[in-house]
Each structure stands twice: as C-alpha cells, then as structure tokens.
Amino acid sequence: MESHLQELCTSMSTLNSRSEQIMKFLLRSGTASIEEILAEVGSSAPSIRRDLTQLEGRGLIRRTHGGATLVEPLLYEPFRYDRSFQAREERFASEKRRIGLAAAELVLANETIGLTAGTTTTHIGRSLRHREHIQVVTNAINIGMELCNQPGIRTFLTGGAVPWAWSFSLTGNAALNYLNDVYLDKVFFSVTGLDPARGCTTLEADEALVFRKMLKQSKRVILVADSSKLGRVSPAFICTLNEIHHIITDTSATDAQLIPYRDLGIEVTRV
Template sequence: MLKTERHARILEHVSARGGINVNELSRLLNVSGATVRRDLQQLSRLNLLRRTHGGAVVGSLGPELPVQHRTDRCRPEKQAIAKAAVALVPEGAVVGMTGGTTVTEIARLLAARGPVTIVTNAVNIAAEMVLHKDVTLVVVGGYARTASYELVGPIAEKTLADHHTDMTFLGVDGISAAHGCTTHDQLEAATDRAFADSSSRTVVVADHSKIGKVTFAKICPLADIDHLVTDGAAPADQLERIADAGVPVTAVRPD
C-alpha cells in the first residue's frame, strides 16, 4: 500500500470514528505499529489529526479529507466514471468543472480527446490543462481553499454569472434524494451552485462513497441536476430514490 493511500485510510478511519489507537490501525492497515506512529506524526504535523497517547483523534479540519489524500481512493471507479462522463460531452462544448478528483480525471480525458473549452475554479486542474494546446482554458478567480484546491467566493460567483457553459461537471461530497447535493464548505457550496446556474446542463460525478451521504452545506436540490454518473458499487436503493426523483443515473464498473 502506498504511503499516500495509507494516510488517506488513516484519515478516513479517524474521521469516521472520532479517534483510533495505534494497535487498531496496525491491524486494519496490516503494517507495523512503528509505521503507524510515523504516519500519525506526519499527519499531525500537517494538522490533519491530533495525536493522543497511543493513537489519534480528529484534527481541526474535521471530516473533510484534503484532495491530495483522496487522489488514490477509488481510482479505478473514478476513471470509469470519467470515461462515461466524457461520452456525454458534445464536440466543441464549453465545459465547466468544479474541483474534485473525479472531475480531474474527466479533464484529462477531455484534453486528450481534442479541442475543448474548460472553465474551472480548481487550480490543480488549471495547472494541468494550461499545458494542453487543444484546451482553451478559463480560470475562475476567488478565495483559495487549501483542502480542495478550489477558488471560491463572491469573485468566482460573479465571474460565473457573467459566462455560460454548455455543460458542467459537478463534484460533490454527498448526494441523496432527500437532501440533494452537498459539500463540506459553505463558500464552496455557493460557488458550485453558481456553476450549475450558469450551465445548460449539470452532471454530477460521484463515486459510490458519496451516494446517500449528506454533508454540511447544500449546493442544490436534485431538481437542478440533469444526470448522475457513479459506479456500480453505489447502494442500489439510494440510486433508485435518486432516479425516482427525476435524475437519470448511469452506474458504471471499472474495466
């Protein structure tokens, strides 16, 4: 297991349970206690958790995993979702893209496919796309969120209100029939909503861990979503409720 993947697993366990001890993590990750202690020390220095005697508890960032610790999580599923999502994009479309690891995979496939205009507030996506000669890149400015690599807030919302996209790919932290699309941060939610409002079509891309989940800040109701692309491991009952609410659902499996 790569160290980045191990760190992500540790943060997930600590976030889900509020705290965990070294022996439990050693068994869960199948690594030595010394390795776990080194990992916890590194994550503590980054303020991602707080070390305790014999373990760790949730740090000041709460339940949101920074994007660099989500890159390898469910990667085959995210790549399959991205492949299905790109098939929905017409040639020559202007495409809006929020932040997120799944949306990043979509951007890479679109850039490889040919000429496309991408409008994004994600600095990591912008940094990759600026190197592609077939990508016309528009970067939305704003306040930088280190957890998601996104530029958010009133500047971003004003820019989006003055532009129009044919399709937006929306990354979310949760989507459910009862609560719609949600994320961890209020400013990010408002900027994501502005992406949806400025687009002719909004497609949510979310791996199975986001389906049926509800987080702090509401982005928009399901009525504002035109399509959901997820993977086949998503809970069938949750997908059925979302489909019954009027959102077409595509569930794919990794190659």
C-alpha cells in the same frame, strides 16, 4: 497529386483514430504493454510505437520499457509529502477513473463545459486532455494546470481566493462575479454527500456557493460521484435533486440506492 493528397488525408485520419483508441484504452487501464495495445487497437507494432511517440510529445503519456503509461497524476510538488492529499487521490481511484472517462464521453466538440473542484472532476479533465475544440471553465487550480499545455482546449479559471490550506478550489466574490458572464453547455460537479431528502452537499459553504452558481449557468447539470457519497449529508448545501439531469456513479451503487433519483426522472449511469 490529388491521389497522393487523398492517401495522406486517409493516413492522418487513421492515425488520429488510432491515437484516440490508444488514449481511451490507457484512460481505462492506466498503463499497458505494446502487446496489450496491439490486441486492443490492431494495426502494427511500428505504427503503435509512432503513435505513442507523438502522444508522448504532447505530454499525454510516458513511454515505458515495452509499453506506455498515462501522465497522471501531475506531481503537485507542495503536496509530495502530504499524506492526506495522497490518500484523497488514491481513495476509490479506479471508480473515479471510470466515472471521469464516462463523463468525458458526454462532452462534444465546440462545447463549453464547467468542471467544479474535486478529485472526480479532475479525472474528467484528465480524460479530456487529448481532445480538441473544447472550452473548459473551472474553479480548480489543479484542473487548470493539467489542461493548460493542451492546444486543443481553452481553459478559463474563475479567479477567486483559495479558502483553506491545501485546497485547489477558488471561491469568493471574484469567482462568483466571473461566472455571471459565463454560459455553459454542460457542468460536471462533485459532492461529498448525496441524499434523496437533503440533496447535494459539500464540506465548505464558500465552495458550495461557487458550485451552485456554475450549475445555474449551465444548460445541463451532471453529478459525478462514487458510490461512497450516496446517502451522506455534508454541512454545506449545493442544490436540490430537481436541478440535476444526470448522475454518473460506479457499479457498487445498488438499485435501491438509485431508485429515488430515477423516480425523479434523473438519468443514472453506473460504470
């Protein structure tokens, strides 16, 4: 009996590890065939198919003919015909996917993290969906939607008002008051501009206030921004560079662009 139980536990451990490998591979590639998954993960085709069936049952992937694809992005029905939203989702999509995956790797079990509204932070949320024992605080309605059906993640929305049409971002006093009572291990935030002299900026002042509050409540502050944001300045100030511990960007960012941040002691990762 004890031997059988040990074998069962070993089998489950292998399954969990293999499923984790499959998810990481799909998070990098978006879609893959059974043959590509086998080459990446090993094991046997029947075992891979069983794992894919379980992952599909959790709403993490969708089986395709001969392979699998991530369930992403969610179909936000009101945005189906909004071309500006679709363009925002598709702009630097591969870079944002890589940044999101790298950021998610920094999240440890039993941590409480903050995710601000933004397309890059949305990719972090997607890269966490298969994880367990994580609490996520966010002011982004869509990130809440994408995480709410995963039993391993507790998701908290700040509350607040949607400041403009076609926005997922919650702002205002309700959001700020909620964050007064929250302490975060790490916060991941996005920007529309990052400049050595002007710091971190975004488009809307109300949103910047919520971002700033979330940063203040966190032990570690991590900026996620594709290289197109470097050197830009937007109207609403979020924070100075001295408040940032880590920047994750893509490989198109040049050494010259990143020197000012490294000189300040900020850890910089290119993916």
